[in-house]
Amino acid sequence: MRSVKTAGGLTRGRGMTESQRSVWLMSMPACAQVNQAMQDLYGVGYFSSEQQKDETRARQKKDTDYIQTLLTFLKSRNPFIKPEVERSLRNIETGVVADKTVNVDDAKKVRTSIIQELVGKNIADHTFRRKKSKQLRLETQFRQNLTANLL
Numbered sequence: 001m002r003s004v005k006t007a008g009g010l011t012r013g014r015g016m017t018e019s020q021r022s023v024w025l026m027s028m029p030a031c032a033q034v035n036q037a038m039q040d041l042y043g044v045g046y047f048s049s050e051q052q053k054d055e056t057r058a059r060q061k062k063d064t065d066y067i068q069t070l071l072t073f074l075k076s077r078n079p080f081i082k083p084e085v086e087r088s089l090r091n092i093e094t095g096v097v098a099d100k101t102v103n104v105d106d107a108k109k110v111r112t113s114i115i116q117e118l119v120g121k122n123i124a125d126h127t128f129r130r131k132k133s134k135q136l137r138l139e140t141q142f143r144q145n146l147t148a149n150l151l
Contacts, residue, residue: 016024039045054063077092089098118126 077095089102089104090096114128
């Protein structure tokens with residue numbers, strides 16, 4: 001496809017008709033064989049560095065920097081620091097801890113029951129009851145001990 005898009009290629013700035021594209025496409029296997037034979041004859045080859053982008057020093061340094069950023073983030077927000085909150089559902093970024101009423105194990109069951117109530121009803125007429133959806137909601141309360149550790 002590159003030969004079609006480059007300057008001086010098949011299109012030369014103009015559009016191609018369907019028949020022109022078909023002829024070009026059908027001739028590609030023959031062109032590839034001729035190209036390969038010429039490379040073999042002269043002992044040269046065309047290699048694209050496009051596939052080795054991840055091996056450059058700049059890319060390796062960038063990857064190392066990303067890893068260090070992630071490690072720094074996890075050190076300051078260690079999810080395993082307090083045994084009393086170890087068994088709770090919490091957001092690692094903000095430190096928000098879910099209320100004890102939040103039960104993720106029942107989330108699918110609650111969601112299914114809410115959807116079953118909506119079947120055959122106009123959505124504009126339905127009101128969501130807090131009691132039903134409370135199990136799916138994550139409370140936005142900060143615990144003092146987590147907030148202190150984050151700062």
